Amino acid sequence: NASCRSDRSDYDFIVVGGGTAGLAVATRLSQKLPNDCILVIEAGPDGREEQRIYVPGLRGTTLGGQLDWALPTVPQDAASNRTITHNRGKVLGGSSALNLLVWNRATIKEFDAWEELGSPGWNWKNMYSNMLKVENFQRAKGEAQYGREGIGYGGPVNAALIENPPIHLRNGILALENRGFRENLQSLNGNNIGTMYQPAANRLSNHTRSYSVDYLPRAGPNLVILFNSTVRTVNLDDNNSKTTGVLLIGGREIRAKKEVIISAGSLLSPKILELSGIGQKDILSKAGIKQRVDLPGVGENLQDHLRIQATYELKQDILGLDILKYNATRAAIELDLWRRNLTSLYQYAGSAYGFTKWDTVLGKSQDNLLRLANQSTDMSNIIDRKKLQFLTDAKSVPDLQLVFSDGYIGTRGYPKNGTAGYGKQYATIIAGVMHPFARGSVHINGSDVATNPIIDPKFLSTPYDLEALKQAAQYLRKISQTPPYPDVYVKEFDPGNVVLTDAQWEKYVRDNVYTFYHPLGSCAMLPKKDGGVVDPSLRVYGVENLRIVDASVIPIIISGNIQTAVYGIAERAATIIVEKYRS
Numbered sequence: 001n002a003s004c005r006s007d008r009s010d011y012d013f014i015v016v017g018g019g020t021a022g023l024a025v026a027t028r029l030s031q032k033l034p035n036d037c038i039l040v041i042e043a044g045p046d047g048r049e050e051q052r053i054y055v056p057g058l059r060g061t062t063l064g065g066q067l068d069w070a071l072p073t074v075p076q077d078a079a080s081n082r083t084i085t086h087n088r089g090k091v092l093g094g095s096s097a098l099n100l101l102v103w104n105r106a107t108i109k110e111f112d113a114w115e116e117l118g119s120p121g122w123n124w125k126n127m128y129s130n131m132l133k134v135e136n137f138q139r140a141k142g143e144a145q146y147g148r149e150g151i152g153y154g155g156p157v158n159a160a161l162i163e164n165p166p167i168h169l170r171n172g173i174l175a176l177e178n179r180g181f182r183e184n185l186q187s188l189n190g191n192n193i194g195t196m197y198q199p200a201a202n203r204l205s206n207h208t209r210s211y212s213v214d215y216l217p218r219a220g221p222n223l224v225i226l227f228n229s230t231v232r233t234v235n236l237d238d239n240n241s242k243t244t245g246v247l248l249i250g251g252r253e254i255r256a257k258k259e260v261i262i263s264a265g266s267l268l269s270p271k272i273l274e275l276s277g278i279g280q281k282d283i284l285s286k287a288g289i290k291q292r293v294d295l296p297g298v299g300e301n302l303q304d305h306l307r308i309q310a311t312y313e314l315k316q317d318i319l320g321l322d323i324l325k326y327n328a329t330r331a332a333i334e335l336d337l338w339r340r341n342l343t344s345l346y347q348y349a350g351s352a353y354g355f356t357k358w359d360t361v362l363g364k365s366q367d368n369l370l371r372l373a374n375q376s377t378d379m380s381n382i383i384d385r386k387k388l389q390f391l392t393d394a395k396s397v398p399d400l401q402l403v404f405s406d407g408y409i410g411t412r413g414y415p416k417n418g419t420a421g422y423g424k425q426y427a428t429i430i431a432g433v434m435h436p437f438a439r440g441s442v443h444i445n446g447s448d449v450a451t452n453p454i455i456d457p458k459f460l461s462t463p464y465d466l467e468a469l470k471q472a473a474q475y476l477r478k479i480s481q482t483p484p485y486p487d488v489y490v491k492e493f494d495p496g497n498v499v500l501t502d503a504q505w506e507k508y509v510r511d512n513v514y515t516f517y518h519p520l521g522s523c524a525m526l527p528k529k530d531g532g533v534v535d536p537s538l539r540v541y542g543v544e545n546l547r548i549v550d551a552s553v554i555p556i557i558i559s560g561n562i563q564t565a566v567y568g569i570a571e572r573a574a575t576i577i578v579e580k581y582r583s
């Protein structure tokens, strides 16, 4: 398709956002509709030459910089009035270029719930087969590292387990086993309960990040990418029932002959809809935008995992990643080793995990938490009711995720030079509450495309959410005191021995709760009457040829880290779209 270039005025398909889902869906369309011309419009730069992206041990160093949208929430009342920044990739690959590489999967019941909530075909069976298409699992050490089930081969994104886990990760797994967790070496097969190492999205052959950009070599010349270009609105025809294309900041208009697919992510896809006049009347009129399609669900139903962490100062003879932060000579040596593809701290890509139900954590005293969950459920809301069911009825759906990570990952950041704690190395244990009841929102703030949306995740706003995160934080201390974990550290650094009473734990949680980087649900795939924005074909209600394909369509939060699900959604979306257009 020689005429498929980036200076055309029309394309068959326009994909808005060259991120995780965007590149996956665009590549599959390119492969399966070779006579069509597909344009991806990405607000950020290419980034493929950026070392901070492709070196796994440098993960996290792009956060807050030029390649990050860094979208702040409004001050969170229940979280000590703090504003929490949502990191989001503004670069080819989107958040898959910035994320922390974790490659895992939620459980069978959680995916089946999408179908039960009203989207036929969106169940475990179909999502699983699509998620398997995404990956190429590599083994460094055979089945001792990971069993047979739950992984795919031959897909574009490479995943592998960490080859030489440090002792603080190994002891983390043993501590969880001593607390009643069972080892689960097939945790990506729809049953993630237990303790395990999990794959990370990296390529073992040269130890580089593997992300959605790895789809692109499979695309044909009929896929073109426009970089550093931001879509302002989707244009609708005179009846407001079809999209005709998009308008970029700067005024360029590009027509879509077949479809526009929005893949701008959970925090920015609603913005494009609202700026285009698709959304809730009140929100639009407040922003001075004429409503074209009445869709009250846009920007609502925002969900995220709640995260809290504790940090431990490692014993002097244990090597950890923090040395790279204060010892420049060592960092240079390690980077040189990485360049020569020799064992290096910069190859670090993966952590150790646990997934559990509350009864393993709390025993009988989980009753109080379940009582609060009942109190936190809006019985008129189908999402809330399903979450309550996960908590009370589903033995296979975890309530809590635990992560043993190398390095300091506390809320206040690695100690500054000259302050207590600088020059030391740390291990961090993170806890994530899997199904908080808070449902927040993300909406435009006026009609100026340059203004960030108003994001209100409502962190800790329900009795369950607060108590669950408090219990999770206290559990981290228990784990740290369980053999053989104490063998690795000198002392607890955060929260430290100043936090002992119930009131102190509550304050710690309010002062330190953080996003787990998994905002989703803001353009939910649900029946319209239940607040849905897209139908089971991911078409925006009321607009024939406009779809949304990204994390925003996930109707109800799932356990674990969500990128495999986002890729799976993109794969399935491509199948649905190709079905319609293949002649």
Ligand SMILES: Cc1cc2nc3c(=O)[nH]c(=O)nc-3n(C[C@H](O)[C@H](O)[C@H](O)COP(=O)(O)OP(=O)(O)OC[C@H]3O[C@@H](n4cnc5c(N)ncnc54)[C@H](O)[C@@H]3O)c2cc1C
Binding pocket: 016, 017, 018, 019, 020, 021, 022, 041, 042, 043, 044, 063, 087, 088, 089, 090, 091, 092, 093, 094, 095, 096, 098, 099, 100, 101, 102, 103, 104, 229, 230, 231, 232, 263, 264, 265, 266, 268, 269, 272, 516, 517, 518, 519, 549, 550, 551, 552, 561, 562, 563, 564, 566
């Ligand atoms: C710091 C961090 C760590 C994470 N860690 C993990 C992890 O370890 N494991 C895991 O499974 N998940 C992780 N996640 C979550 C996961 O990466 C995301 O959920 C997923 O990548 C989201 O994919 P998406 O396609 O919905 O959006 P994105 O990948 O964010 O893509 C959206 C794209 O759209 C572009 N865009 C936005 N607006 C416009 C516009 N108007 N015009 C043109 N382009 C636009 C953006 O620049 C971006 O490239 C993490 C996320 C972050 C931010």
